[in-house]
Amino acid sequence: MKKCFALAGIAMMAMGMTFAQGAQEASMASSADANKLVLDGMAPSGDLEIFSWWAGDEGPALAAMVADYEGKNPDVNLINATVTGGSGVNAKAVLKTRMLNNDPPESFQVHAGQELIGTWVDSNRMYDLTPIFEDQGWMDAFPSDLIDLIGTDDGIWSVPVCVHKSNVAWYIPANLKKWGVTVPTTLDEFFMVADKLQAQGIIPLSMGQTWTATENWENVALATLGPDDYNNLWNGKLAWTDPKVVKIWENFGKLLMYTNKDSSSLSWQQATDMVVNGQAAFNWHGDWAAGYMMTTLGLEPGTGFGWANTPGTDGVFQFLSDSFGIPLGCKNLDAAISWVEECGSKSGQDAFNPLKGSIAARTDTDLSLYSAYSQSAAKDFANDVIVGSLAHGVVANEGFMNDFSSVIEQFMSSKDANQAAAACAEIAASNGMN
Amino acid sequence: MSRKNSKETLYSVLILLPSIILVAIFVYGFIGNTIYSSMTDWKGMSATPVKNFIGLDNYKSLFTSFMNKGFRQDLVNTVFYTVFLLAGTLIVGLLLAILLDRPIKHEGIYRTIFLYPMSLSFIVSGTVWRWLLAPSGGLNAIPTWFGKNQGTFQWISSKKQIWSFNWQNVLQVLSVLVALLFVVFLISAIASQDKKGIKKNIIVIAALLVFAFLIEPLFPAGLSDEEMHGFNLATLGILFAGTWQYSGYAMALYLAGLRGLSGSIKESAKLDGANEFVYYWKIAIPNLKPITMSAVVIMAHISLKMFDLIYAMAGTDNEFTGHPSVRMYTTTFRANKLALGSAMAVILFLFAAMFIIPYMVHSHKERVQ
Numbered sequence: 001m002k003k004c005f006a007l008a009g010i011a012m013m014a015m016g017m018t019f020a021q022g023a024q025e026a027s028m029a030s031s032a033d034a035n036k037l038v039l040d041g042m043a044p045s046g047d048l049e050i051f052s053w054w055a056g057d058e059g060p061a062l063a064a065m066v067a068d069y070e071g072k073n074p075d076v077n078l079i080n081a082t083v084t085g086g087s088g089v090n091a092k093a094v095l096k097t098r099m100l101n102n103d104p105p106e107s108f109q110v111h112a113g114q115e116l117i118g119t120w121v122d123s124n125r126m127y128d129l130t131p132i133f134e135d136q137g138w139m140d141a142f143p144s145d146l147i148d149l150i151g152t153d154d155g156i157w158s159v160p161v162c163v164h165k166s167n168v169a170w171y172i173p174a175n176l177k178k179w180g181v182t183v184p185t186t187l188d189e190f191f192m193v194a195d196k197l198q199a200q201g202i203i204p205l206s207m208g209q210t211w212t213a214t215e216n217w218e219n220v221a222l223a224t225l226g227p228d229d230y231n232n233l234w235n236g237k238l239a240w241t242d243p244k245v246v247k248i249w250e251n252f253g254k255l256l257m258y259t260n261k262d263s264s265s266l267s268w269q270q271a272t273d274m275v276v277n278g279q280a281a282f283n284w285h286g287d288w289a290a291g292y293m294m295t296t297l298g299l300e301p302g303t304g305f306g307w308a309n310t311p312g313t314d315g316v317f318q319f320l321s322d323s324f325g326i327p328l329g330c331k332n333l334d335a336a337i338s339w340v341e342e343c344g345s346k347s348g349q350d351a352f353n354p355l356k357g358s359i360a361a362r363t364d365t366d367l368s369l370y371s372a373y374s375q376s377a378a379k380d381f382a383n384d385v386i387v388g389s390l391a392h393g394v395v396a397n398e399g400f401m402n403d404f405s406s407v408i409e410q411f412m413s414s415k416d417a418n419q420a421a422a423a424c425a426e427i428a429a430s431n432g433m434n
Numbered sequence: 435m436s437r438k439n440s441k442e443t444l445y446s447v448l449i450l451l452p453s454i455i456l457v458a459i460f461v462y463g464f465i466g467n468t469i470y471s472s473m474t475d476w477k478g479m480s481a482t483p484v485k486n487f488i489g490l491d492n493y494k495s496l497f498t499s500f501m502n503k504g505f506r507q508d509l510v511n512t513v514f515y516t517v518f519l520l521a522g523t524l525i526v527g528l529l530l531a532i533l534l535d536r537p538i539k540h541e542g543i544y545r546t547i548f549l550y551p552m553s554l555s556f557i558v559s560g561t562v563w564r565w566l567l568a569p570s571g572g573l574n575a576i577p578t579w580f581g582k583n584q585g586t587f588q589w590i591s592s593k594k595q596i597w598s599f600n601w602q603n604v605l606q607v608l609s610v611l612v613a614l615l616f617v618v619f620l621i622s623a624i625a626s627q628d629k630k631g632i633k634k635n636i637i638v639i640a641a642l643l644v645f646a647f648l649i650e651p652l653f654p655a656g657l658s659d660e661e662m663h664g665f666n667l668a669t670l671g672i673l674f675a676g677t678w679q680y681s682g683y684a685m686a687l688y689l690a691g692l693r694g695l696s697g698s699i700k701e702s703a704k705l706d707g708a709n710e711f712v713y714y715w716k717i718a719i720p721n722l723k724p725i726t727m728s729a730v731v732i733m734a735h736i737s738l739k740m741f742d743l744i745y746a747m748a749g750t751d752n753e754f755t756g757h758p759s760v761r762m763y764t765t766t767f768r769a770n771k772l773a774l775g776s777a778m779a780v781i782l783f784l785f786a787a788m789f790i791i792p793y794m795v796h797s798h799k800e801r802v803q
Contacts, residue, residue, distance in 0.1 A: 093768070099481075125480070262568075398770055401769075402769035413593045430501065
């Protein structure tokens with residue numbers, strides 16, 4: 001009987017290894033130089049499958065861009081494959097299983113920056129889109145800070161469609177007046193204002209579940225380090241155990257004392273609601289909150305709700321961007337190229353962004369189409385220093401982001417800055433971040 | 435062997451062959467592949483993955499490295515999820531079954547009501563319970579109906595932990611727990627005056643205690659720091675929802691069992707002067723042992739499949755309600771650490787085997803008898 005089990009075990013392992021070998025051989029076909037794109041100017045036709053997580057609220061924006069595309073390319077049969085779930089939580093997993101099975105779509109949505117680079121470029125699965133950027137004149141149309149952050153030394157890997165800003169503090173102007181406080185511009189000022197608010201029984205800062213806490217952490221990091229050192233943190237020039245970095249955790253720990261206790265069970269909308277209801281004074285969140293307050297809650301930008309950079313980050317634009325890239329092995333390359341050309345075009349971006357509530361990644365768009373908030377964000381985007389967001393994949397790869405959310409959860413109960421800094425150093429090393 | 439017989443054997447082999455081959459490939463082959471992957475350093479989404487064989491390093495890292503501290507808390511959570519889900523559903527289910535076992539009107543309606551939650555998917559019930567257990571609404575608002583202050587317990591987001599122990603002592607804690615289990619067996623052996631059983635149980639308990647307090651302290655420390663794990667109060671909300679959903683199922687199992695007991699047993703018990711309580715405690719429940727056994731196995735494996743419930747109620751990043759299956763998903767499909775994710779899957783697989791293999795051996799023995 002025992003022998004029988006042992007034999008079965010060995011057979012199982014052997015079969016497992018055979019499968020693994022087979023899979024390796026099958027995929028050896030793609031060679032190292034295959035990611036060079038050659039533009040042949042052929043009119044696209046046939047099927048084009050685009051993969052994204054823009055369903056629900058963002059669906060109409062995508063539909064508008066698709067309509068614009070179909071007007072220009074009548075021969076292409078566009079298949080819109082969307083997988084719902086905010087920030088692509090489900091879509092990314094579906095995409096990974098498809099890619100592992102060598103069944104890629106023609107083009108897929110991805111957060112521009114290290115999330116794309118760490119997962120798909122490092123594994124040599126993407127086309128270098130530099131020829132398209134040069135051909136379309138995008139080197140000048142997009143800000144050069146942006147192109148640096150979404151590319152590597154070897155190429156540019158995706159076309160940014162929309163840009164969001166993550167260092168925005170939201171508030172209700174009338175409420176601040178009632179409570180006798182003004183919008184703080186530095187972290188120290190914020191802590192002073194927060195004491196004053198807490199004395200009146202107001203929660204100074206509303207916070208939602210983990211990923212929104214990560215957003216707030218990156219705001220504090222930017223305020224504590226300034227843009228240069230913030231960038232150095234991600235390119236490896238500043239160590240995670242440096243006292244300056246430990247200081248981020250100390251500030252973040254202090255910030256947590258001014259937040260609501262039930263944060264981990266609130267969605268970001270509920271956290272925004274707390275500000276609108278007057279339970280909390282501020283909410284620091286990405287600027288899709290503007291779309292929520294304008295469209296869903298019907299507030300007037302400027303009077304109904306106000307915004308400012310998060311304390312200590314004036315003159316800096318912390319961005320994140322949704323973009324489209326082309327995977328190696330895509331079946332209809334001509335159609336894929338025409339799609340990413342649409343994504344980067346002025347007409348495509350102006351069709352998409354006003355509906356989504358984001359701003360265009362190009363700096364030459366027609367601002368009259370946009371809301372008052374977006375116009376102000378577009379002005380900042382053209383003039384400010386641009387740095388990347390951690391929570392949305394610009395500055396760190398997915399391995400780091402995943403482990404970082406554990407670190408931040410543990411920090412929320414331990415409040416131990418040195419331990420968190422050491423843990424970050426460890427996860428940075430184990431995820432290959434310089 | 436006669437000619438006819440060998441022909442029949444051939445037919446049965448031919449008929450079974452397709453399913454044997456399919457199961458061999460799609461079940462055991464894939465399990466084998468996962469075990470193999472878990473012993474490599476496979477990482478990333480490359481089309482030409484590099485998989486170097488590294489033996490048990492992934493497992494070592496899961497159980498000792500600072501980085502995978504969260505996984506160990508998940509394992510502790512799993513034990514509590516399993517124990518409390520089992521206890522909760524079986525006790526509530528049995529009580530409901532006993533209530534319905536009496537001659538009451540509209541029994542069918544009650545049965546449907548109690549069984550109904552089971553027909554919902556965990557995602558649906560999880561979403562509903564997340565709202566009900568929200569810090570400022572649902573259950574916490576009930577006291578306000580009676581003019582009391584709103585409840586403040588954080589069902590899913592509490593960060594409190596009770597019954598903590600240092601992971602460094604996990605072997606000690608485990609052997610004491612197993613010893614306690616054998617104390618229960620010992621008591622039942624004493625009650626039934628099974629001399630052989632008493633002796634056997636005493637030896638096992640003594641061996642476990644010697645290991646826990648004399649041998650284990652001699653082992654070198656596996657961790658550099660103290661690391662506390664225990665029962666997270668945030669899991670209460672999830673347990674609540676799980677028990678609500680599956681009590682009806684346990685009720686259905688028990689009700690079928692109670693109905694299966696012949697009426698004459700109940701009557702003769704009554705003639706002998708047994709009241710309702712004595713009848714159920716001394717006669718019905720012992721007779722339902724096979725049902726309890728299958729209910730335990732079913733509930734235990736449900737507690738290992740709580741992924742969707744936790745995903746819907748607490749999301750993937752709540753460290754306090756974590757479960758190995760959720761972490762396996764994020765490690766594999768979010769962090770792209772496929773080998774480490776495989777190792778977690780194998781550990782989950784062993785957990786499931788721990789419940790299912792004894793059950794299968796037991797039922798096989800019974801069939802042979």
